[in-house]
Amino acid sequence: MRPSDLIQALAVVVIWGFNFVVIKVAVTEIPPLALTALRFAFVALLVAPFFRPTRAQFSSIAVLAAVLGFGHFGMLFIGLRGADAATTALMIQLGIPFSVILSTLLFADSLGRVRILGMALAFSGAALLAGEPKGGTPLALLALLVSAFCWAWANALIKRHSEIHPLTIIGWMSLLAIPILTGASWLFESGQLAAIQSARWATWAALGYIVIGSSIVAYYLWYRLIARLSINQVVPFSLLAPLIGVAAGILILDEAFTLYKAIGGTLTIAGVSLIELRQARRRKQALTSDS
Numbered sequence: 001m002r003p004s005d006l007i008q009a010l011a012v013v014v015i016w017g018f019n020f021v022v023i024k025v026a027v028t029e030i031p032p033l034a035l036t037a038l039r040f041a042f043v044a045l046l047v048a049p050f051f052r053p054t055r056a057q058f059s060s061i062a063v064l065a066a067v068l069g070f071g072h073f074g075m076l077f078i079g080l081r082g083a084d085a086a087t088t089a090l091m092i093q094l095g096i097p098f099s100v101i102l103s104t105l106l107f108a109d110s111l112g113r114v115r116i117l118g119m120a121l122a123f124s125g126a127a128l129l130a131g132e133p134k135g136g137t138p139l140a141l142l143a144l145l146v147s148a149f150c151w152a153w154a155n156a157l158i159k160r161h162s163e164i165h166p167l168t169i170i171g172w173m174s175l176l177a178i179p180i181l182t183g184a185s186w187l188f189e190s191g192q193l194a195a196i197q198s199a200r201w202a203t204w205a206a207l208g209y210i211v212i213g214s215s216i217v218a219y220y221l222w223y224r225l226i227a228r229l230s231i232n233q234v235v236p237f238s239l240l241a242p243l244i245g246v247a248a249g250i251l252i253l254d255e256a257f258t259l260y261k262a263i264g265g266t267l268t269i270a271g272v273s274l275i276e277l278r279q280a281r282r283r284k285q286a287l288t289s290d291s
Contacts, residue, residue: 005229008221009237015218017244019210020085021252023077026206029199032077034192035207037181040069040174042211047171053164060161061172064154069177071150074184079144083136084255087129089245090265091144095151096238096272097122102152118274125267132260158223166223170216236276239269 026035053061080088097119104111111119130141158169185192225234246265249255 005225005233009225009234010240012218012222012225013237013240014244015213016238016241017089018248019214019218020080020089020245021248022206022209022214023080024085024088024249024253026203026210027077027081029203030195031185031189031192032081033074033181033185033189034196036069036074036077037178037185038196039073039207039210039215040177040181042207043215044171044175044178046211047167047216048175049171051165051168051171053168053172057161057164057168058172060157060164061169062176064157064169064173065176066180067150067157068154069173070180070184072147072154073177074181075143075147075150079136079140079147082140083144084134085249085253086246086255086257086261086265087132087135088144089242089249090129090261090268091126091141092148092151093239093242093268093272094122094126094145094148095155096275098149098152099155100275102156112278114278115275118271118278121267121271121274123271125264125269125271128260128264128267132258132264134256135258135260155226159226162227166220166227167216169223170219174215239272239276242269 030038076088076092079091083091100111100115100119126145129135135141136144161169222234242265246257246261250257
């Protein structure tokens with residue numbers, strides 16, 4: 001990995017780490033699905049007119065709109081409405097063991113003892129986090145599980161379609177996700193327009209960070225790194241985001257650092273790290289055997 005790639009990867013995880021706090025600020029005023037739709041409306045407006053997909057690429061981006069736009073981001077925003085930022089930053093790391101499960105189901109990939117142990121640790125840690133009395137509501141925690149799974153699914157889809165420009169994915173995934181999220185907000189939420197009209201400047205500043213920093217800059221860099229480098233070079237950096245998210249939640253939002261978070265977070269990160277180290281070794285062995 002070149003120094004420029006390292007800087008980009010670190011920039012992404014710092015942006016994402018603080019993003020948990022920023023979203024938490026915004027969803028306290030605007031309902032989560034409405035906020036997600038608003039986020040994608042701004043992203044689509046800024047990006048979609050300048051990066052257009054081919055006819056053949058359109059269906060793949062439409063699938064991403066459902067999986068990534070609604071499944072990951074929509075559920076993440078719902079989760080943050082009912083859970084604290086630190087818990088969310090740790091729970092969302094279950095996307096990595098979910099990636100292993102998807103690989104096993106879709107590609108008959110063998111698990112192995114190390115990855116099974118990693119999954120056991122990660123899900124045990126998540127169970128402890130879910131058991132924290134004030135960590136989050138059951139609905140919020142369920143939404144975070146769905147969000148983590150959809151993140152894993154979306155990464156597999158993006159890797160499969162690495163020929164599509166990252167900003168094309170970002171812009172048109174956002175555009176196609178708007179009707180899905182707007183319809184879901186209309187069905188399940190209320191008071192959206194009043195909340196948007198009465199939102200404070202801090203909420204609009206948070207939305208600006210989400211749109212420019214997280215949605216455009218961070219994801220553009222991330223998709224470009226995934227398309228150009230091997231996954232084992234890129235994905236391990238995502239382990240830094242929860243650490244930054246936990247620290248930001250405690251220092252900025254004054255969230256409590258409880259024993260549940262300490263033990264559950266340690267188990268989750270340890271399990272995810274085991275999975276990533278094992279997968280990196282397997283990929284290296286595969287490359288060596290191919291050469």
